[in-house]
Amino acid sequence: MTDQTTPPTATGPRPDAETRVPDGERPAATCDYCGRPFVDEHLHWLHVGEHHGDALGPDERAAHEDALEAERDLLFFYQLKVAVALGLIYSTTALSMMFILG
Amino acid sequence: MARRSPRVAAVATLAAAAGLATGPAAAHVGTLEGATAESPIPTWFVVLVAGVVVGASFLFTSLMADHAALRWVNGLGLRAGLSRRLRDGLASVLGAASVLGLAAVVAVGLFGPPAANDNAASLFVWVAWWGGFTITTYAVGNAWPLVDPFRRLAGLVPGDGRRAYPEDLGAWPAVVGVLALVFLEVVSSATERPRVLAVLVVGYAALAVGGAAIFGAGSWFANADPLAALFRTYGSLAPLQRTEDGLAVRLPGAALTDGDVFRRPGMVAFVLALLWATTFDGFVSTPAWTAAVTPLAELGVPAVLLYVLALAGGFAGFYLTYRLATRRARDSAGTYVTAAAIARWLAPSLVPIAAGYHLAHFLGFVVALAPTLFAALQAPIAGPAGLGYTVLGLPDWFGFLKLGFVLGGHLLAIWVAHSIAFDLFPGARQPIRSQYPLIAVMIAYTLVSAWVVVSPTVPTPYT
Numbered sequence: 075m076t077d078q079t080t081p082p083t084a085t086g087p088r089p090d091a092e093t094r095v096p097d098g099e100r101p102a103a104t105c106d107y108c109g110r111p112f113v114d115e116h117l118h119w120l121h122v123g124e125h126h127g128d129a130l131g132p133d134e135r136a137a138h139e140d141a142l143e144a145e146r147d148l149l150f151f152y153q154l155k156v157a158v159a160l161g162l163i164y165s166t167t168a169l170s171m172m173f174i175l176g
Numbered sequence: 177m178a179r180r181s182p183r184v185a186a187v188a189t190l191a192a193a194a195g196l197a198t199g200p201a202a203a204h205v206g207t208l209e210g211a212t213a214e215s216p217i218p219t220w221f222v223v224l225v226a227g228v229v230v231g232a233s234f235l236f237t238s239l240m241a242d243h244a245a246l247r248w249v250n251g252l253g254l255r256a257g258l259s260r261r262l263r264d265g266l267a268s269v270l271g272a273a274s275v276l277g278l279a280a281v282v283a284v285g286l287f288g289p290p291a292a293n294d295n296a297a298s299l300f301v302w303v304a305w306w307g308g309f310t311i312t313t314y315a316v317g318n319a320w321p322l323v324d325p326f327r328r329l330a331g332l333v334p335g336d337g338r339r340a341y342p343e344d345l346g347a348w349p350a351v352v353g354v355l356a357l358v359f360l361e362v363v364s365s366a367t368e369r370p371r372v373l374a375v376l377v378v379g380y381a382a383l384a385v386g387g388a389a390i391f392g393a394g395s396w397f398a399n400a401d402p403l404a405a406l407f408r409t410y411g412s413l414a415p416l417q418r419t420e421d422g423l424a425v426r427l428p429g430a431a432l433t434d435g436d437v438f439r440r441p442g443m444v445a446f447v448l449a450l451l452w453a454t455t456f457d458g459f460v461s462t463p464a465w466t467a468a469v470t471p472l473a474e475l476g477v478p479a480v481l482l483y484v485l486a487l488a489g490g491f492a493g494f495y496l497t498y499r500l501a502t503r504r505a506r507d508s509a510g511t512y513v514t515a516a517a518i519a520r521w522l523a524p525s526l527v528p529i530a531a532g533y534h535l536a537h538f539l540g541f542v543v544a545l546a547p548t549l550f551a552a553l554q555a556p557i558a559g560p561a562g563l564g565y566t567v568l569g570l571p572d573w574f575g576f577l578k579l580g581f582v583l584g585g586h587l588l589a590i591w592v593a594h595s596i597a598f599d600l601f602p603g604a605r606q607p608i609r610s611q612y613p614l615i616a617v618m619i620a621y622t623l624v625s626a627w628v629v630v631s632p633t634v635p636t637p638y639t
Binding site: 091092093094095101110111112113114116117120121124125141145148149152153156157159160163164167170171174175 | 217218221225228231232235236238239241243436510511512513514516517518521600601602603604605606608
């Protein structure tokens with residue numbers, strides 16, 4: 075009777091969240107597939123690949139790949155900062171612990 | 177709750193008198209403040225470190241930025257079908273038993289021993305059910321729909337109600353209901369006097385039947401019934417989940433990440449009410465609360481009013497802080513997703529926090545008073561006076577365990593929020609950035625709840 079659940083795929087359908095563009099503002103990009111507005115092209119192409127990956131044409135796929143590449147680079151620098159922050163937090167906490175325990 | 181009520185203090189005194197627990201341990205039965213007060217580390221530092229751990233855990237979690245892997249982890253599990261006949265059979269047997277149990281609680285409450293610590297109904301309701309059963313709903317799975325006696329009674333009402341349940345009202349009646357229940361538990365004498373408890377149980381049943389008569393049992397229990405909403409919400413954290421045709425075992429909290437799981441209007445408020453109710457329950461027995469209330473009460477301000485104000489004000493504070501944080505998340509993420517949608521999507525991440533705090537608050541209470549409950553059950557009407565009491569003393573390290581539950585809840589919350597944010601926003605950096613305001617709020621919650629947990633417990637004043 076039991077079976078392994080099928081792991082959800084990264085492109086599986088998920089309910090979408092409501093959006094609202096403030097009056098007088100024009101979104102930088104809007105998804106052709108679901109109409110979701112984005113504040114920049116980069117996020118738009120990330121979204122298109124993640125949510126509508128099966129339906130993309132070659133141009134769209136290339137745009138998504140580029141956005142993904144850029145995201146990876148930016149993420150690397152972000153994570154470098156996180157690693158430094160973690161190190162600082164850890165050493166500060168450990169030092170103050172030693173100080174308090176005398 | 178009863179933990180700091182005079183009745184449990186009485187139990188503790190009794191235990192000490194009977195020589196069943198040593199002095200300090202007996203004090204801990206009622207107070208459970210544990211080791212942190214005596215440890216060489218100052219309390220404020222313990223609280224601060226708890227906040228730092230939550231912040232650092234967020235940073236650490238942000239390193240896990242692979243959306244597919246997150247989904248894979250949250251999708252792990254086993255599913256099993258359950259035959260409809262078995263399920264229906266189980267439901268009718270347990271349903272009938274639960275109604276008998278309810279009748280027994282009312283009967284023993286009314287005609288059993290008048291003191292709560294002798295009365296099997298009081299001990300059953302507060303120790304086994306409000307404490308113990310609630311723990312099973314988030315630690316194992318939500319069995320309440322199977323054993324809910326109120327639902328059975330309401331099911332006897334013929335027809336589908338006289339009018340449609342107003343959809344916009346959603347869970348709001350349950351928000352008011354859960355706050356009212358905690359208020360009654362803290363302020364009324366329901367924890368000390370079994371007669372009062374029995375009357376409250378009958379009143380709750382009447383409300384459920386009345387609600388079902390007006391709106392139909394299905395709508396009432398899906399929306400307005402506070403206990404059903406409470407256990408359903410806690411149950412959404414549990415590893416055991418109901419599926420269309422059976423059961424699934426998943427990682428704790430994984431079901432919370434399925435995406436927009438609290439769609440009903442008012443559910444965000446309900447989760448925050450749950451969080452605040454659990455915090456309030458502990459907060460009113462801190463020395464700080466006594467210190468704040470005493471001068472005001474001496475000036476003639478009615479104590480009940482102070483409790484109402486604290487309960488309502490605290491809830492409003494929690495709710496508005498959360499809504500403000502989700503509005504800020506819209507800016508920190510740079511998105512057109514509405515603040516209301518962000519609030520709704522991320523609300524499930526607050527459930528583990530409430531559960532962790534509940535566990536810290538109640539596990540010791542349940543363990544310590546379980547033997548008293550068993551003694552009382554042996555003679556529900558006559559009372560166990562001749563049988564003697566056993567109240568378990570808890571070891572000193574229990575205080576650290578409690579702090580661990582609070583922290584554990586927050587860490588799971590961070591994982592859940594992280595997983596949800598990756599579903600809600602594209603890429604990796606926007607999901608991470610969207611969580612900044614929420615993490616700030618979570619750190620604040622950690623500081624508050626860790627402070628309540630490590631504070632010495634004193635009797636709730638003026639109740």
